[in-house]
Amino acid sequence: MALPSSGQITLNQVNVELGLSGTAQIGLGDSAVRGLFGIASGEIEMSDGYGKSSETTLTSAGNVNGQAQRQQITVSDFISSGGTLVIPSTIWVWSDSTSTPALTIDVPCTIRNEGKIIGKGGTSAASLGSAPQAGGPAIKINSGVSSVTIQNQSGAYIAGGGGGGRTGRRSANGVYGGGGGGAGGGAGGPQNGWGGAGGALNATGANGFAYVGGDWFGRGGGSGGAGAFGNHYNQNNNGGGGGGRILPGTGGVRWQQGYDGAGGGSGGSAGAAGQKAGTDSGWVVGGGGGGGGWGAAGGLSNTGAGAAGGKAVDDSGVTYTLSNSGTIYGGT
Secondary structure (H helix, E strand, O other): OOOOOOOOOOHHHHHHHHOOOOOOOOOOHHHHHHHHHHHOOOHHHHHHOOOOOOEEEOOOOEEEEEEEEOEEEEHHOOOOOOOOOEOOOOOOOEEOOOOOOOOEEOOEEEEOOOOOEOOOOOOOOOOOOOOOOOOOOOEEEOOOOOEHHHHHHHHHHHHOOOOOOOEEEEEOOEEEOOOOOOOOOOOOOOOOOOOOOOOOOOOEEEEEEOOOOOOOOOOOOOOOOOOOOOOOOOOOOOOOOOEEOOOOOOOOOOOOOOOHOOOOOOOOOOOOOOOOOOOOOOOOOOOOOOOOOOOOOOEOOOEEEEOOOOOOEEEOOOEEEEEEEOOEEEOO
């Protein structure tokens, strides 16, 4: 609630507006009060607080794929220390980089999430000898920041990106099946035009590419993408499916096992890990692991393990308060 627009304003009311105890010790010159009143320095009076509110509701920066959104935001760009940032139900806050969170908290504040905050999904291996990429965090609290409260409301989501699935290899002829991309837009492997692209907001990832006719590619998922079939029949590589950005989302379904049991693993749905390759007939000869669902690890193949899922909240080791009536995927 905002402070009164006329008449008397009490320090008790100011405390409550700032989310403090009504009897907490406070002064007009305190930084939190100046931030609320909009008076950075110099003389300050109680009347400067008329109609002021510590709550700011995030607005859209324009639509992406028909979805209202903000990309890779920092809290202090919208509120002052001690304020409340409200993310409405219509807004996606998202990242397109696993190294950059969707929401960075750099000041003491309250985040009331009614929408969707999502990290970036990890890509599968760019080439056969490289490792898949871990998913990125949805929220990061910077080191040294105190007095942070995160409220995840009913119907809201906070989701780390899924980890990329591992690309598999058939040793007999060197062909391989690409791993699936993680939930949150991770691309399928390999990254040479074969792997499927990650999905846009509220969309599935693209299918991977198969060299010859047949359904040997990995299918894109609403969350994790499926790993591709790794086979001897066509003597060529097959691409894994891209991870989607649908919440909660369904993982891409793998191509059914056939020649030599080289089927790829299905992508993880919602917050589930990607499947390992070749689950129809035991171990594998070239299929790729499925991409991880939101906040979950990618699937393994015969070349190694899938990558880890991203955290819902990376707290940098600080103490904070979290209440959750919605859905959270990934560590907190």
